[in-house]
Amino acid sequence: MASLQHSQAIKGAKVLMVGAGGIGCELLKTLALSGFQDIHIIDMDTIEVSNLNRQFLFRQSHVGQSKAKVARDAVLRFRPHISITPYHANAKDSNFNVDFFKQFNVVLNGLDNLDARRHVNRLCLAAEVPLVESGTTGFLGQVTVQVKGKTECYECQPKPAPKTYPVCTITSTPSKFVHCIVWAKELLFAKLFGDKNQVNDLNVRSNDAFSSSENTNDVFEWRDDEDFEHYGRRIYDHVFGYNIELALSDEETWKKRNKPRPIYVRDVLPDQMTQQNGNVDITDDLSSASAMASLGLKNPQDIWCLMENTRVFLEALKLFFTNRKKEIGNLSFDKDDQLAVEFVTAAANIRAASFNIPSHSLFEAKGIAGNIVHAVATTNAIVAGLIVIEAIKVLKKDNDCYREKLMRMTYCLEHPSKKMLLMPVEPFEPNKSCFVCSSQTPLSLEINTHRSKLRDFVEKIVKAKLGMNSPLIMCGSALLYEVGDDLEEDMIANYTANLEKVLSELPSPVIGGKMLTVEDLQQEFTCNIYIKHREEFDEEKEPDGMVLSGWTQALPEKKDDKTSIGNGASTSKSLPTEPMDAQKDIEVKEISDGTASPGKKRKLPEFSEGCTLDQSNEADETRNDKKIQKLDDDDDDDDLVMLDHWGKDTSKKQRLQ
Amino acid sequence: MDGEELTEQETALYDRQIRVWGADAQRRLSKSHILVHGMKGTITEFCKNIVLAGVGSLTLVDDRAVTEEALSANFLMPPDENACSGKTLAELCRDSLNEFNPMVRVSVEKGDLASFGVEFFDKFDVVVISFCSLATKKLINERCRKLSKRVSFYTVDCRDCCGEIFVDLQKYNYAKKRQDGTTECELQYPSFQEAISVPWRSLPRKVSKLYLAMRVIERFEEDEGRKPGEICIEDLPAVLKLKKELCEAQSLNESHIPNALLERLVMGAREFPPVCAIIGGILGQEVIKAISGKGDPLKNFFFFDSVDGKGIIEDISDPRPKG
Ligand SMILES: [Zn+2]
Numbered sequence: 011m012a013s014l015q016h017s018q019a020i021k022g023a024k025v026l027m028v029g030a031g032g033i034g035c036e037l038l039k040t041l042a043l044s045g046f047q048d049i050h051i052i053d054m055d056t057i058e059v060s061n062l063n064r065q066f067l068f069r070q071s072h073v074g075q076s077k078a079k080v081a082r083d084a085v086l087r088f089r090p091h092i093s094i095t096p097y098h099a100n101a102k103d104s105n106f107n108v109d110f111f112k113q114f115n116v117v118l119n120g121l122d123n124l125d126a127r128r129h130v131n132r133l134c135l136a137a138e139v140p141l142v143e144s145g146t147t148g149f150l151g152q153v154t155v156q157v158k159g160k161t162e163c164y165e166c167q168p169k170p171a172p173k174t175y176p177v178c179t180i181t182s183t184p185s186k187f188v189h190c191i192v193w194a195k196e197l198l199f200a201k202l203f204g205d206k207n208q209v210n211d212l213n214v215r216s217n218d219a220f221s222s223s224e225n226t227n228d229v230f231e232w233r234d235d236e237d238f239e240h241y242g243r244r245i246y247d248h249v250f251g252y253n254i255e256l257a258l259s260d261e262e263t264w265k266k267r268n269k270p271r272p273i274y275v276r277d278v279l280p281d282q283m284t285q286q287n288g289n290v291d292i293t294d295d296l297s298s299a300s301a302m303a304s305l306g307l308k309n310p311q312d313i314w315c316l317m318e319n320t321r322v323f324l325e326a327l328k329l330f331f332t333n334r335k336k337e338i339g340n341l342s343f344d345k346d347d348q349l350a351v352e353f354v355t356a357a358a359n360i361r362a363a364s365f366n367i368p369s370h371s372l373f374e375a376k377g378i379a380g381n382i383v384h385a386v387a388t389t390n391a392i393v394a395g396l397i398v399i400e401a402i403k404v405l406k407k408d409n410d411c412y413r414e415k416l417m418r419m420t421y422c423l424e425h426p427s428k429k430m431l432l433m434p435v436e437p438f439e440p441n442k443s444c445f446v447c448s449s450q451t452p453l454s455l456e457i458n459t460h461r462s463k464l465r466d467f468v469e470k471i472v473k474a475k476l477g478m479n480s481p482l483i484m485c486g487s488a489l490l491y492e493v494g495d496d497l498e499e500d501m502i503a504n505y506t507a508n509l510e511k512v513l514s515e516l517p518s519p520v521i522g523g524k525m526l527t528v529e530d531l532q533q534e535f536t537c538n539i540y541i542k543h544r545e546e547f548d549e550e551k552e553p554d555g556m557v558l559s560g561w562t563q564a565l566p567e568k569k570d571d572k573t574s575i576g577n578g579a580s581t582s583k584s585l586p587t588e589p590m591d592a593q594k595d596i597e598v599k600e601i602s603d604g605t606a607s608p609g610k611k612r613k614l615p616e617f618s619e620g621c622t623l624d625q626s627n628e629a630d631e632t633r634n635d636k637k638i639q640k641l642d643d644d645d646d647d648d649d650l651v652m653l654d655h656w657g658k659d660t661s662k663k664q665r666l667q
Numbered sequence: 668m669d670g671e672e673l674t675e676q677e678t679a680l681y682d683r684q685i686r687v688w689g690a691d692a693q694r695r696l697s698k699s700h701i702l703v704h705g706m707k708g709t710i711t712e713f714c715k716n717i718v719l720a721g722v723g724s725l726t727l728v729d730d731r732a733v734t735e736e737a738l739s740a741n742f743l744m745p746p747d748e749n750a751c752s753g754k755t756l757a758e759l760c761r762d763s764l765n766e767f768n769p770m771v772r773v774s775v776e777k778g779d780l781a782s783f784g785v786e787f788f789d790k791f792d793v794v795v796i797s798f799c800s801l802a803t804k805k806l807i808n809e810r811c812r813k814l815s816k817r818v819s820f821y822t823v824d825c826r827d828c829c830g831e832i833f834v835d836l837q838k839y840n841y842a843k844k845r846q847d848g849t850t851e852c853e854l855q856y857p858s859f860q861e862a863i864s865v866p867w868r869s870l871p872r873k874v875s876k877l878y879l880a881m882r883v884i885e886r887f888e889e890d891e892g893r894k895p896g897e898i899c900i901e902d903l904p905a906v907l908k909l910k911k912e913l914c915e916a917q918s919l920n921e922s923h924i925p926n927a928l929l930e931r932l933v934m935g936a937r938e939f940p941p942v943c944a945i946i947g948g949i950l951g952q953e954v955i956k957a958i959s960g961k962g963d964p965l966k967n968f969f970f971f972d973s974v975d976g977k978g979i980i981e982d983i984s985d986p987r988p989k990g
Contacts, residue, residue: 036944039742043708043940060682063719066767088742148687149952149962309672311690373678377686385683387719388951391712395944399828399973402941418976425963431949432971432978 019405020045026114026139027051028101028130030077032385033120033144035065036394038081041118042089044398049092050114053078054100058346064387102129102479104495108534111137116404118397119143122383124169128477129533131156131164135447136534140404142397148384151422153396155404155437158447161417165477166441176550181211182257183267184365187358191378194357195343198249199350201230203330203341212249238331242324246275250360270364278320299333301325301352302372310372319359319369326353345380354379389422392432396420445476445537445560452525452538457513457556459521459543464491465509470554476537478530485526488518494531513541673697677770681721692959696722697770699958702791704728704780705798706756708740708938709825712947713795713954715743718764720955724772725764726791727757728780729798740938785810788818793954795821798896801889808835808859819957822859823950824881826896827935828973830946831881833859834953834965841960856967857984865983867917875979877970879924883910884932896936903933945971949978 025046027037030053041049055077057068067084068077078096085094099106101121111117111133119141121127127143134141134156141156143164156163179185180193197212212230229248232241254272258264301322307314314322326349330338334349343350355375362369376382403416418434427433442448455471464483468491472481483491491505513520520526522543529536539558547555673681673690677697685693699722703710706729718725731737737756738744743763744756757775764773776783780796781803788794788811796807804822811818812835820835835856842849857865863882870878887906888895898906906929914921949969956962968981 040940040944043740043742043943059679062768063681063684063721066715066719069766070769085742087745308675310675310678311672373682373685382686383683384687386687386952387684388716388948388955391716391944391951392948395941395948396976398941398944399976420976426965426980429980430977431965431969431980432945432976434976 017045020402021047023115023401023405024048024113025050025401026111026117027120028117028126029053029120029122030081030096031055031061031120031122032064032387032390033146033393033397034077035067035081036387036391037118037120037397038085038094039067040391040394040398041401042085042092042094044402047092050095050097051078051081052097052099052101052106053081054098060346064385064390066387101126102532104480104532106133107532108133108136111139114139116401117141118401120394120397121145125477127164129479132446132477132530132533132535134158135163142400142404144393144397146385146389146393146422148386149389149422149424151389151393151396152420153393153400154419155400155417157404157417159440161437162440163444163447165446166438166444177211182263184361184367187362187367187370187375188378190358190361190365190367191354191375193361194354195379198357199341199343199354202245202327203338203350206339232331238328239324241331242327243275245327246320246323246360249357250274250364254364268366271366273316273360273364275320275324278317279324299329299349301329301349301356304329310376313369313371314356314359315369316360316363319356319363322352322356323360326356343379345376345382351376351379392422396422396432443560446535452540453558453560454540454542455526455556455558456542456544458545458547459513459519459541461512462556463510463512464516464520466555467513468509470556471539471558472528475558476528478528478533478535480530480532482529482531483526484529485516485518485520485524490516490518490520677721680768680770684720688955688959688961692955692961693721695959696720696955698723699792700724700726700790701793701795701954702726702728702776702788703794704796706731706741706743706760707737707798707825708940708943709823709830709947709950710795710797711741711743711760712943713823713950714760714764715767716947716951717954718767718771718773720951721768722771722958724774726774726776727761727764728776728778729757729760730755730777730779732756733759736937740940740943781806783810785813789814789816791818792958793819793821795823795950795954797823800895801885804833805858805860811835812837812858819954820859821950821954823946824895825938825942825946826881826884827931827937828939828942829877829881829932830942830969830971831877832946832950832953832965832969833862834967834969835859835862836957836964836966839957839964841964843963854964854966855984861985862967862983865985867914867919867923870983871981874983875968875970875981876924876928877972878968878981878983879919880928880932883913883924883929886913898933898936900930900934903930906933939973942971942973945973945978 023046025041025048027034027041027049028051030038030051034051034053038049038051053076056074057065057072057077057080059070059073061077062068062070065077067081072080076096076098078098082094082096086092097106102125117130117134117139119127119130121130131141131143135158138158141164143154143156145152155161175189175192179189180197184190184193197210200208201210201212230245232238251272251274254270258269258272302308302310305318305321305325307318307322329349330353334341341347341350343354345351351372355370355372358375358379359369370378400418400420417437419437421433421435423431423433440447445453455467457467468481468483472478472483480493481491482489482493490508492501497505508516520541522541524541526539526541527536528539544557547557673685673693677693678685678690681693701717701722701724703714703725704727706714706727714725714727733744733754733756741760743760745759755775755777757777761773761775764771780799788807794807794811796804799807799822808820808822811820817837817839819837822831822833824831835858836854837856839854839856841852841854843852867879883906884898887893887902887909888898890909891902891905907926910924910926910929911921914924946969949971952962953965953969956964965980966982966984968983969978970981971978
């Protein structure tokens with residue numbers, strides 16, 4: 011296999027890699043060593059310090075540069091005569107259209123997010139180019155070949171939706187540390203440092219009668235000439251003291267729950283203590299601003315006490331106002347922004363203290379707030395090797411790898427199953443009712459056509475559920491909405507106006523019984539949606555205020571957490587978070603606990619660098635179980651001849667394993 | 668856990684992997700010393716993995732000069748042979764590996780591995796050898812075993828699209844994680860000599876064909892006085908004859924070692940880069956497990972063949988109960 015017989019297929023192949031991160035670096039290296047000569051690589055990211063432990067083509071001196079370009083240069087050092095074409099760009103950019111994809115013999119994904127995966131899936135389907143899809147989390151990994159009409163596509167099976175939390179859990183009744191993180195990051199941080207025009211639920215309480223939103227908004231404004239120390243204390247007392255008191259006054263809420271404890275800064279810090287650290291050097295180097303550094307806190311693994319959290323909170327707030335004043339109003343949380351992580355950690359811990367939830371270290375809080383993936387170099391290397399093996403098989407079409415079942419899906423496991431650490435299974439057949447790759451039976455949408463705006467439909471259905479990037483929406487022959495670079499100004503104005511109209515009042519009214527056609531020109535993908543008017547929706551169970559059926563929908567997650575935050579209002583943005591339970595388990599084996607132990611029914615979820623391990627779900631479990639069984643049957647076909655002296659007992663043991 | 672804390676720099680660099688194996692494991696890694704021999708594709712992959720993981724030091728042994736073959740699966744060397752002149756494979760690899768992670772000390776030890784005495788291996792926690800004869804594998808393994816401290820020993824070989832890893836952790840104690848807490852586990856590993864002496868008839872029923880085929884090839888090269896990998900298609904008849912003899916001696920049906928598999932191994936002495944990545948990755952994980960004490964280590968062979976795609980663990984130990 012390593013010999014000449016496939017070297018022709020490799021040399022003549024034109025390959026597209028999407029992603030130059032953890033898997034991408036390994037993949038590019040292995041492709042080059044294996045003899046590939048024409049490789050194109052897309053990645054919009056730039057290099058960060060935390061990439062260097064596994065993205066081995068990058069060095070400290072490359073931090074800040076394009077991953078795609080640096081990866082190319084690094085590989086050309088040991089394989090100078092091959093062609094590598096880098097694109098420092100988003101794979102969703104409009105120039106990466108179906109024609110672009112058609113020039114390749116195979117597309118290899120090393121992506122870290124669901125959105126981009128769905129997008130590439132559609133382009134590969136439309137361009138009819140085979141796709142090798144991959145993902146890793148910790149020691150777990152997966153490689154799958156997807157060929158239109160022969161195997162399932164990326165969207166044939168439901169993917170868990172990003173986890174969201176009910177508004178009231180975040181604003182009023184947190185019970186886990188992650189709720190405090192979401193509050194600190196999405197509400198408090200956004201309120202103080204983000205876009206002031208964004209709707210923010212920071213002051214939403216179970217009892218709204220207490221204060222008008224206008225009053226509370228003022229509380230967060232820094233008053234000219236106000237001392238930052240004073241400002242910090244005022245914010246502190248408001249969110250950790252006053253707001254908790256307000257919440258406590260709604261007794262109904264606390265009948266079945268433990269009451270939170272209001273915390274005021276004077277109870278935690280005597281006046282003088284904070285003043286000691288009052289003299290902060292104002293530097294131009296924004297990245298160097300750190301509350302931990304100015305307070306002498308060194309180890310990010312330490313868990314701070316309430317006093318330390320309070321000091322970090324006040325210090326970080328002050329540093330934002332003294333060193334980074336210009337950014338205030340435009341900041342959004344970034345896990346690589348040290349000061350932002352410090353502020354969110356401290357705020358989440360203080361809130362946790364109120365609600366009697368255990369505190370966490372900055373290291374842990376950063377992982378939760380930044381949705382940081384567990385990633386190691388070895389798994390990426392193994393997965394990259396498996397991708398190349400599958401890619402070569404796909405390229406050697408003369409062998410008809412499809413019919414001969416040579417194509418595989420391979421799982422990398424942490425604990426062996428049937429003695430296997432690398433477990434191949436047959437690819438799954440296409441799901442006949444997949445709305446992406448199978449025959450276009452229309453979807454149906456229940457929606458209140460008199461209340462929901464076109465914008466709601468675009469955001470919650472077209473983008474979030476259908477995964478479209480540049481949609482075009484038609485009702486009959488009337489064009490209602492369109493995204494594109496070359497639109498006339500009056501058209502743009504027209505579409506913008508349409509977005510704010512409720513469906514039944516659009517120029518061509520969208521009412522029950524109508525059929526909408528939604529098309530993504532870049533993905534060359536069209537859906538028909540049959541509209542059914544419905545008056546009422548259950549806020550808890552149907553938070554979108556609309557229900558789409560007939561598509562491969564994400565399966566529900568744990569019951570108490572499944573409702574989306576955001577009230578279904580058209581302006582309030584939802585707060586996506588992810589399965590946090592996996593995040594706190596930083597030890598090797600704990601991660602595996604949910605995954606596999608020999609002899610047990612096994613869940614083999616999808617993995618991705620950049621997404622946390624998917625929540626397991628029943629459908630996947632049964633599906634994989636069935637497959638593993640099947641594989642076992644295959645296994646017997648090419649089995650060794652039975653050794654004649656084998657005792658019964660031993661063979662039974664083998665079976666049981 | 669005792670020992671110094673990780674530095675800020677280490678915490679930032681190793682952030683993602685500390686989230687996988689914890690700060691304690693990272694500290695242990697940073698104090699470990701690794702020796703490797705045979706700078707071909709698989710070992711190169713392994714070295715990259717453990718240098719990135721942040722071991723304390725890595726020592727390379729391979730005095731060979733650079734050849735076209737040595738370059739074929741190796742991403743550590745510049746392709747320009749002039750740039751390589753006068754340097755050994757180990758020296759060239761050292762220069763590249765040093766760039767990967769400035770926090771790891773990578774150095775070269777010159778000389779013939781088989782000539783190093785027992786005390787030489789005392790400096791290391793892990794010894795990984797590749798591209799070694801059967802006699803050298805046994806010899807180095809025995810030297811590691813003579814030391815009072817445990818030196819984890821590994822051999823690794825890739826041929827065609829197949830790979831084999833052997834592991835000897837001697838007596839290895841660790842806390843095995845279970846659903847309901849942890850249990851103390853003790854694993855007793857056989858030496859390489861002991862493992863390959865296990866009669867073929869008492870091997871597990873479905874033992875990997877690769878295990879048997881690799882023993883035939885290994886034996887052939889040893890008997891003929893060849894260097895590892897110094898074998899070609901012309902040798903096939905002699906290899907098949909040896910297979911027949913060995914099977915007869917072990918009372919094993921010859922069909923357990925398919926001729927087609929032997930033919931592939933004989934023809935494909937060169938490594939296949941994707942398999943190097945896979946075997947080098949598994950080996951990296953195993954070494955990290957052994958150093959950190961986290962995770963179930965594999966006992967005691969691992970096989971991968973990209974034709975069937977299975978990565979299989981085989982426990983090949985003396986079946987008699989331990990005293
Ligand atoms: Zn599909």
